[in-house]
Amino acid sequence: MIAAPASGHGKTTVATGLMAALARTGLEVSGHKVGPDYIDPGYHALATGRPGRNLDPYLVGEDRVAPLLLHGAGPLDGRRAADVAVIEGVMGLYDGQLETDGFSSTAHVAALTRTPVVLVVDVSHASRTIGAVVHGLVSYDPRVEVAGVILNKAGSARHADEVRRAIRDVPVLGVLHRDAGIEAPSRHLGLVPAAERSEAAHSLDVLAERIATAVDLDAVLRIARSADPLGAEPWRASDHVAPPATVDGARPVVAMAGGRAFTFRYAETEELLRAAGCDVVTFDPLEDAALPDRTAGIYLGGGFPEVHAADLAANQPLRAALAAAVADGVPTVAECAGLLYLCRAVDSAPMVGVVDADAVMTPRLTLGYRRAVAPYDSLLGPAGTTVTAHEFHRTTVEPHAGALAAWRVGDRAVGFAGPALHASYLHTHWAGHPALAQAFADAVHGRASTARTSSRSVGAPVVTGIAAATTGAPMLEANGDRVPTPDLRHHGDVEVRDADLVDLAVNVWDGPRPPWLDDALRSSLDDLHHYPEARTAEAALAARHGRTPEEVLATAGAAEAFGLVARLRPWRRPVVVHPQFTEPDVALAEAGRTVTHVVLDATGGYSLDPARVPGDADLVVVGNPTNPTSRLHPADTVRAVARPGRLVVVDEAFMDFVPGETASLATARTAGVLVIRSLTKLWSIPGVRAGYVLGEPDVIAALRAAQxxxxxxTTAGAAMRACATDDAAAEAGRRAATTAAYRQVLTDGLDALSIPYVADPAGPFVLARPGAGVREQLREAGFALRRCDTFPGLDATWVRIAVRPPDVTARLLDTLHEIAR
Known part of the structure; x- marks a missing residue:
């Protein structure tokens, strides 16, 4: 055990150098670290060629410390068992958890593992007094055997001799003189990790040579050999977790973040996941553009994303892949650095954006052991799961926790959780809590099973699929409410069906239909004795949009149009841009297609980025304005998605609510673009099923042949003809202007209540985020709002609010105010 009177005496330098020097003599050396620190083990791994291991009684329990030491020193990947184990201490020899008489201190671990101690003492500011310091450390606790001392930062040979003569209790094993060249550089959270230092290997060679010259290695080995037998059995991951009884197909892959930005995870974490039947594949968020093939789980451990924020932000393809995977329910665990990476931004640099929080650097260090309890069922276990953990960071996230917190520490809610996501600042050592590893591995196997059913993976930039979106994640119980997994067939009318509620869920104009439209609908009944024909309606719609009749296909609503598109070609890579209306997903799934989701970022206000679309996509479906975000994408942005060999389908079901229909692609033929329109919403005729498609003649002809x-x-045709007149255009303009005015009343009220919503809404609805449980409270108060956890990319904290007259909106806002109180 390499210990010291306090931090800063050179434990890491000496311990790492000693490991390297001993390894260079041909010995097999294992390196260990007392406490939760994850930087020092990186240097130990570099020195020994074996994983650095942590020994922490608080995190794993006293009874597991000796077994973990034996495990770390045992045979490994074809290498023989270690000849010597070197353990680096933490802080001062007897410093441990506060108010516990040194629990988890270096001395505590030395006693648990019967390990003799070699002190490293910085002598740069004293001489004979060092003798008194060493005497005090030697005699303080008879359970701890201090067997030698190494003097560090001696000013001269004369200075070292003076100190040596003053030490009477134990032998001096070596003297290191002042040399900053063998110290690892530091920054805001301590030493710079070895993985981030390109010169680390060279520096280690220099350090090993100097330790070998200055320290009596034979004497160190004699002390090591004097250690008493441990009388314990080595820890084995397979004793604590197990794979499923039957595994269908290849082992699922857990993608584990690594590289310079993610330098830390306990070695036993990977071993537990492998023992539970998973393959662990490391990916580098700074370099890799995609997740590993067959990814069915994601683990984002510790590191320094704040240092590498700009480079992480620049790797937009991987951020998009992670966002899509998390949104699609791929089980994901994120600890500290992983939490920051999943936030919207770190110090304004955009991150993955699946956690609705922002991270910033602060001058305050948060550091300490924590005992945490899971307040809800989540990915890592049921409510009531209790763990010991460690927290160490200079960043903060706002808000500190989501509607479903990952943990509760005392009276403080921390982190973000759900059925497929668990993200917080807390580091847990899964060797101490193997149930966490088992729960995660079980979720990964469940995900892999679903993926095999739908014949897909998440190895490509942004991939998801219908099967997992509808059945992949378990039910979640929170505050007594059962929250189901995304149901792509859910529709807003379910919220008000058979209920006496104020309808803010269905996006249909709630005023009366124009008399001329009612007259047309009633008159159509006189023609029901004939088979319907749609050509006259298509001619009227063509004139309305300045198209030829060959560019128009009348359909039984947008739903039929999506079904025709899904069956139009044997699509190899169909893509649906989300969050948006889910009918295209359902239609493609029914046609036997595997769907790729591109999930837009909340940090960008759900704006469309054509670069997010995979290059090999041959079908892309995007809403404009998008349901449920109400976001209007510029026409040029939508056109930029088009390319040769690709069909871009634009769902303009709500475009007639936009004054002037700015951004519409309906009136001009655009190569490779198909526009789907609906009369359902603006004209209050969802029961009629009237819609149409605008596109290039050859595409329209192919759709017509499949219809x-x-x-x-006949009634739908009459509605189309009536809504294509000049009178209809004038009335549409008035309704669009009225909707915009009513919508402003709603957004002003949300601003006054500090309820966030997606900015610049353009449709007859607003996507707001009042928090989990608010929709249910509003329902109890008599208001029906559209739930949003059925839209990929959203969760139960969001609601879609239909725009209604100001008096109705005022009643809703008053109720929200009462709920907030």
């Missing part, structure tokens, strides 16, 4: 005969009813 069932007489699918468009």
């Amino acid at each position: 069932a005969p007489w699918s468009v009813s």
